[in-house]
Amino acid sequence: MAATDMQPATGSVGIPAAASTPTLGPRESRVIWLLLAAAFVAILNETTMGVAIPHLITDLGITALSAQWLTTAFMLTMAVVIPITGFLLRRFTTRAMFIAAMGLFSLGTLVAFLSPGFPVLLIARVVQASGTAIMMPLLMTTLMTVVPAAIRGRMMGRVSIVISLAPAIGPTLAGAILNTFEWRWIFGLVLPIAVVALFVGARWIHNLGETTHAPIDVTSVILSALGFGGLVFGLSQLGAGGHGGGAEAAAATAASTTTLVVALSVAVVALGLFGWRQVVLQRTDDALLDLRVFRSTNFSLSMGQMVIMSMAFFGAITVVPLYLQNVLGADPLTAGLVVLPGALAMGLAGPLIGRIYDRRGTTVLLVPGAIITSAMLWVYTTFGTETPVWIVAIAQTVLSLGLALSFTPLFTASLASLQPRFYSYGSAVVGTAQQVAGAAGIALMFGVMAAASSAASEAGASEVAAGSAGTHAAFLTAAFLSLPLLVGAFLIRKPADEPMGAPAGH
Numbered sequence: 001m002a003a004t005d006m007q008p009a010t011g012s013v014g015i016p017a018a019a020s021t022p023t024l025g026p027r028e029s030r031v032i033w034l035l036l037a038a039a040f041v042a043i044l045n046e047t048t049m050g051v052a053i054p055h056l057i058t059d060l061g062i063t064a065l066s067a068q069w070l071t072t073a074f075m076l077t078m079a080v081v082i083p084i085t086g087f088l089l090r091r092f093t094t095r096a097m098f099i100a101a102m103g104l105f106s107l108g109t110l111v112a113f114l115s116p117g118f119p120v121l122l123i124a125r126v127v128q129a130s131g132t133a134i135m136m137p138l139l140m141t142t143l144m145t146v147v148p149a150a151i152r153g154r155m156m157g158r159v160s161i162v163i164s165l166a167p168a169i170g171p172t173l174a175g176a177i178l179n180t181f182e183w184r185w186i187f188g189l190v191l192p193i194a195v196v197a198l199f200v201g202a203r204w205i206h207n208l209g210e211t212t213h214a215p216i217d218v219t220s221v222i223l224s225a226l227g228f229g230g231l232v233f234g235l236s237q238l239g240a241g242g243h244g245g246g247a248e249a250a251a252a253t254a255a256s257t258t259t260l261v262v263a264l265s266v267a268v269v270a271l272g273l274f275g276w277r278q279v280v281l282q283r284t285d286d287a288l289l290d291l292r293v294f295r296s297t298n299f300s301l302s303m304g305q306m307v308i309m310s311m312a313f314f315g316a317i318t319v320v321p322l323y324l325q326n327v328l329g330a331d332p333l334t335a336g337l338v339v340l341p342g343a344l345a346m347g348l349a350g351p352l353i354g355r356i357y358d359r360r361g362t363t364v365l366l367v368p369g370a371i372i373t374s375a376m377l378w379v380y381t382t383f384g385t386e387t388p389v390w391i392v393a394i395a396q397t398v399l400s401l402g403l404a405l406s407f408t409p410l411f412t413a414s415l416a417s418l419q420p421r422f423y424s425y426g427s428a429v430v431g432t433a434q435q436v437a438g439a440a441g442i443a444l445m446f447g448v449m450a451a452a453s454s455a456a457s458e459a460g461a462s463e464v465a466a467g468s469a470g471t472h473a474a475f476l477t478a479a480f481l482s483l484p485l486l487v488g489a490f491l492i493r494k495p496a497d498e499p500m501g502a503p504a505g506h
Helices: 026-046 048-060 069-091 094-114 118-146 149-178 185-204 218-239 246-284 291-295 297-326 332-360 363-380 389-416 420-458 463-481
Strands: none
Touching (some): 026 118, 026 149, 048 118, 048 149, 048 297, 048 332, 069 218, 118 389, 118 420, 149 185, 149 389, 218 246, 218 420, 297 332, 297 363, 297 389, 297 463, 332 363, 332 389, 363 463
């Protein structure tokens, strides 16, 4: 296929040429709203465990590094499953994929609610994530298929509400529940909502698009799991060394370092083989994840920007509740409420930002978004043991606005740079990039935080001071990671709107 195949499509599915104002039909609109609601419920669970970690450590008798895998394993599972969705969305109907997604999520939620201990809870989170992983690519592929190019920005603004608002509300919801009930009720509250969404969707979702009968490549699935799993597991070992002094601690640190090197080496080799296999298979259109989407420079730049944004977003939103509880002494509800204003700001701003994108493109949004995001992460590095909680709340809110200015144009511009037949693969790449980056960001921040806290403790610092040193190191890492955003924001462009009624390119 020539490189020109990756140019934006020149038509819009199902829109008459004579239409002066592009709109959605009632059936398509209903499907999208149902998918938005279901995705919101599913993704809400990504960050509920952050606030609950101190309780889980005590109730389940586990370490902080073990507890963070309840969040990291969720995101890692999504990263492993999402690449498969590019194939699944072409192989199975919209309704079948919706039932599978919400069925898995509901089952995982039920098992988590009833789980007797950490191992079962971890398995339940993996099952939950398997359903969530299907939902977002299904939503984004459906949106790109049925929504005219001229109004995609505002529709993608609604998707950004789900992607940003749902995980941001998670800590607040969890904090409110933990103030009165035990941690199991985090899942108990979501379970009936998920079941209702499953039955309503099964009744009203109808099939969109066409299906194919291509076989799945098991080798690609295995390489994908090894690659992304090794990456996140390796990063999680950054803070898994021994605490205290002596030969025992030194041996534990050496073992942790060895594990890190081995895991990252496996990840690099597996991802390399995965990429090579996809290039071979895509010649016959049998790839699990068609990498020809990266022939679009705009798509590739958008993915790079999104990876950095996701690492900063999920890393910070997971560390902040721990900082508030362990360093500032806030209760779980307060820790959750601190991130709520930012979550609401992101949700309210999403549709407006989408309209601005439709009218004025990417630069007017991405540049201030990158500046705000990076600046606020540097502000985070000034947080200490005496920082007022309201200062943290303001900084979190401003950071959320910076991220909101970035996510909607990135999602829309990246997928609009592809042809319709690559939408499912593009959606899978977008989801994979976001979830792997988020999981890596959480693992990296926890690892850096644990290592810095341990070093401070060994130097004689108090528990609170050691916790402050750890969160400072994590925020400093996030701040440095954000610097490339200031360059990438100027390079990403909005693809030209598709002429109404023109045939789709091939």
